[in-house]
Amino acid sequence: MALISIAILVVLGLTATAILLPKLIGILLGLVFRGVGWIIWQRTRSRHGYVIARARSEEEELRATQRKASTASLSRNGAEDEDWEKVESSGPGRIQNVNSSENNGSPSGESGRDADDWDGIIGFFHPFCNAGGGGERVLWEAVRATQTRWPKAICAIYTGDHEVNKATMLERVEHRFNIHLHAPNVVLLYLTTRKYVLSSSYPYMTLLGQSLGSLVVAYDAFTLLVPDVFVDTMGYAFTLALCKWLFPTVPVGAYVHYPTISTDMLASLDDKSGVQGINSGAGKGWKGKLKRRYWQLFAKLYGWVGRQVDVVMCNSSWTAAHIRTLWGAINKSSSSSGDGSPSSPAVVFPPTAVTELQSSIAVDAESEKTRQPVILYIAQFRPEKNHPLVLRSLRDFCKNEPATQPTLADHLHAYPDETHIYNLRLLAHELRIRDQTTFLCDASWPAVLSHLSTASVGVNAMWNEHFGICVVEYQAAGLICVTHDSGGPREDIVVDLGDGATGFRAETEEQFAASFEAALALPEAEKVAMRQRARRSAQRFTEEEFSRKWLEQVQKLVRMSKV
Known part of the structure; x- marks a missing residue:
């Protein structure tokens, strides 16, 4: 009996240790982190006050400069502006609070x-x-x-x-x-x-x-x-x-x-089509098993952190x-x-710059006459943007429509991958569409606006694009969208809101080529109607x-x- 009692006590002790030890370790780690945080806070507390004081000082300097400028302007303009004091300026150094107690729509009811x-x-x-x-x-x-x-x-x-x-x-x-x-x-x-x-x-x-x-x-x-x-x-x-x-x-x-890891990434390891991102089909063999297990463990860690x-x-x-x-x-x-x-x-x-695009670019029967058979892709030149898929689909499409001019633009990307761009140019040459394809690197906003106003179709080929700002820009500018049938473009952007389609979705190069052909072959009236539907859809993505x-x-x- 004594031995049994001792064994029971040992088991209970080990069980209690197994349950309590992780909690104790967690508590100790928590105390350590809080202690380190307190030290950091103590060391930076004076800087916190300095940052606030510096901001207030810059504010006063700016106001003084504005007062001098206003006084000088009044002296030049004379008495005709005697009522200027009744108008409060909202110039470059001042922010108007549009969320007043009457219109802020605050769910908390704060004034x-x-x-x-x-x-x-x-x-x-x-x-x-x-x-x-x-x-x-x-x-x-x-x-x-x-x-x-x-x-x-x-x-x-x-x-x-x-x-x-x-x-x-x-x-x-x-x-x-x-x-x-x-x-x-x-x-x-x-x-x-x-x-x-x-x-x-x-x-x-x-x-x-x-x-x-x-x-x-x-x-x-x-x-x-x-x-x-x-x-x-x-x-x-x-x-x-x-x-x-x-x-x-x-x-x-x-x-x-974009989630650092997703269930779609795990599923792509078993993809046999080769279209689900850069890790498509990478789950084979012992390396694939290790990658899968590593991703599964990381997903759990990522979830705990989140x-x-x-x-x-x-x-x-x-x-x-x-x-x-x-x-x-x-x-x-x-x-x-x-x-x-x-x-x-x-x-x-x-x-998205919806308001600017809609005010700068007209979409009607008259503007349709200025649209060219140009297929525009605005995206950073990175592997996940899948430019090769676009180039291969354009090769198939251009066999029947040689007059089409594809344009691939990278809008102000601060860190371009020159090797990747070179490989894309080489691929265009191998596909025999080099003379029809234009690459714009580090394109300025005015240049992008110019292309948005004259192109006819906008494309996005990234698998599981998290949102797709360029797709919204296409819609706001009146382009007919052809996007990958996944991610944000499928869930939120290129959707039927009840009054008809706002674009096309595709997955394979054959589907993209067919969508290009369908978009450009639409009767003029239907083209204008689809462009206008897409533009109305883009109102959901304004800065406001x-x-x-x-x-x-x-x-x-x-x-x-x-x-």
Whole structure:
């Protein structure tokens, strides 16, 4: 009996150890992280105050400059402008708050004064903020919306673009995106560790390497400044979890452009068609089994990290569905209500220059006469954009329509892959469409506008494109879209809203070629009708819609920071 009792006690002891030890380790690690966070906060507290004081000083200097300019202008213009004082200027140094207590539509019922009074620091983690792509448009539009809602708040951007100062950066933002920001309340904090998130640094296990590398960069960011609210706008979810571990009282938010890993990526390992991304069919053999297991384990880690985030926004229904699956609470049913939690992320479509395009480009029977048989592809020259699929489908199509002029444009891509571009030109030569194909590298916005106004068809061939800003630009400009039948274009953009088709979807090169032919063969009246339907559809993706939905979610983080 004694031996049995001892055995029972040993089993109970081992069971208790197995249950309690992980919890104890978790508690100890939590205390360690909080201790490190407290040290970082103590060291950077004075910088927090300095950043605020510097912003207020720049604000006063700007106002003084504006007052002098106004006085000088009044002296020149004479008494005819004696009523000028009755009009409050909203010039380049001033942001009007469009979300007053009458019209802000705030779900919380906060008054405009309460919203305006928040004067904390929102940290935006975006190490490549000078890249000039769609993700950067989201960042700067988010900064503009934040400044409009909370004029006293300071937007601190963590960036690795050391070659650009604030004045040059804001000038580029205005030139590239037509977004004007209030300079005193924008602060650039320069990271020295950005190299740790470059994919080129990790030839193997790239996903894990970049994710762990982002922790190094995030630590670098926090040693520069601990913000009152921390938002990642590039997709580095691990940085948000680190912020929560170090500073539990700092609210964190994520704007997810693309899940780091998805169930579609896992499924692509077994794809036999070869069209599901660059890892299509890579699940064969022992290397394929290792890759599958590695991705499965990483997906679990990614899901655990994502559940630490307070507010989650996704750029499309496709992205939200994957995040809901990966980040949703374990053993709980995921909701699709879109309340901004990890289990139910809010869909906030990225801002697109819809208003500018619609005001610049006419779509009617008269403008149809100026459209040329040009097929336009606006995309960064990267492997996942699948330019070879477009070129091969154009080879098939151009056999019957030799007059068609395909144009492949890369719009202000800051880091072009010259080798990849060379290989695409070589492929066009091998397919015997070199003379009909135009490559535009680092195309300016005026050049893109020119092509959008004269082209007839817009194409996007990326498998599982997370959203597809270029597709929305096609629609707003009146092009007939031919997109890959997957991801954001299928779920949100090239959809029938009840009054007819807004474009074509395809998967294979044969289907793309057939869609090009069908689009260009439409009767003129139907072409105009489809262009106009697509243009109406694009109204769902304006800057105003993005700002409204962005503020609905960020307002939750601001409330948390107040508490």
